[in-house]
Amino acid sequence: MFQIDDKSNVAIYEQIIWKIKELRLRGVLRPGEKLPSVRELSAMIIANPNTVSKAYQELERQGVIETRQGKGTFMAEAMSNMPDPRYRAAIKEQLQRMVIDAIYAGLSLPEIQSWLQEEFEKLGGGKDA
Amino acid sequence: MFQIDDKSNVAIYEQIIWKIKELRLRGVLRPGEKLPSVRELSAMIIANPNTVSKAYQELERQGVIETRQGKGTFMAEAMSNMPDPRYRAAIKEQLQRMVIDAIYAGLSLPEIQSWLQEEFEKLGGGKDA
Amino acid sequence: MFQIDDKSNVAIYEQIIWKIKELRLRGVLRPGEKLPSVRELSAMIIANPNTVSKAYQELERQGVIETRQGKGTFMAEAMSNMPDPRYRAAIKEQLQRMVIDAIYAGLSLPEIQSWLQEEFEKLGGGKDA
Amino acid sequence: MFQIDDKSNVAIYEQIIWKIKELRLRGVLRPGEKLPSVRELSAMIIANPNTVSKAYQELERQGVIETRQGKGTFMAEAMSNMPDPRYRAAIKEQLQRMVIDAIYAGLSLPEIQSWLQEEFEKLGGGKDA
DNA sequence: GTGGTCTAGACCACG
DNA sequence: GTGGTCTAGACCACG
Structure with a gap:
């Protein structure tokens, strides 16, 4: 269920935040569902309890x-x-930086558009899966 | 020409990196053009020369x-x-995180698609402006 | 374990880089092994933490x-x-310059060949010591 | 006759030194032959006269x-x-660093040996071409 | 405790 | 004048 990348530049607590939101959007985690405790989750993903705690707080x-x-x-x-x-402004900046990196990586607009659509569909597009 | 956001979570040296790539893509900076020296740019944006130097090195x-x-x-x-x-994989992850945040911000696919197209056009889509 | 030459023309951070690669090749440092922290290593070799940090980043x-x-x-x-x-091209240039210097120093081909073989064996020849 | 790489990390004055030694070893420049003046050479390779002067002095x-x-x-x-x-010790260190880089680049001993022999022969092996 | 970022400033090689 | 290297040290995010 839960994959964390030790070596990623993205902080572990941020990975947890995104992962839980992703699982929620994909319908794997459902409204009202109980989450693992801080201790359980930290054991599952081999992380410091403080790290999980920080993610839960956020x-x-x-x-x-x-x-x-x-x-x-x-x-x-x-x-x-x-x-x-x-x-919204923060997300637009996130998108701008992503586009700059994408062009430098030689990616075309249609490619990114298809990635975007694919992701949106995978995540239910907010239609409260 | 050059705007740096002091309060941003994005490190100053990373902002410089993205800004220079953006100006290149928009055709404001052209191939072979001389950039401001480390000292000049650091004076322009009121940052430490070392910070500019780190951006230039990267x-x-x-x-x-x-x-x-x-x-x-x-x-x-x-x-x-x-x-x-x-x-490419790193960019896809960047996009995935952006989409998660976007859905949580109540943005729709068409909205983000239009942002994406807009950005791509503004940056010339790699067509070496 | 760690020798840095203060007076060398080779920058300290580059000496650190080569030294760590050398220790890795000789099997002294093994895959997955923890390295000294930036602060520890800087204390060991009496250098500034920033210098060590630069080497680690590279x-x-x-x-x-x-x-x-x-x-x-x-x-x-x-x-x-x-x-x-x-x-590969950069390494070939490195070798070319070394050969020019070697000939001017009166070294013969067999001498350098034996040095080369010696070094290669000492470093395990990439056979993942 | 003379190629200098503007963008190389190797200083221009050092490139000049190696180039002249190389041309001497290959027999292109012969004992007693007149060299271009500092001004002539700096014009030929589009370099600062001070740079050429430093190379000649060395x-x-x-x-x-x-x-x-x-x-x-x-x-x-x-x-x-x-x-x-x-x-000699300096050259041995040069060789050691080259070998470390070579192994990390996935080069084998025979490959480097053949490069070495090739270079040595190209340069006459000090046999005063 | 760990590395990442940044400031302030020195010194130097190179051109 | 230019960037490269290094020192000294602060502050912070992360775990």
């Missing part, structure tokens, strides 16, 4: 998961979209 | 710019595309 | 070592050979 | 060329070998 801040005292951590019932304009 | 390693001893730094004549498969 | 770029976030730096598992033709 | 110091006041610069009559042990 996910909670974003409304993706919820902690219920004494009961554990759960996927949120609703998928919160954050229509924060600053957030 | 750009040289990527074949984007060239250093000629005692003469300064120049845009490379040819735009090197790097058909390195590892590099 | 070694990582070449695939010789790997950095794992917050865990330290490790020898890569596999020895990456880089069959980059530009790289 | 070549003279090594006994490869001779300056005769008011007459110009000439190849030395005899090929001076310098059996300086420090010099």
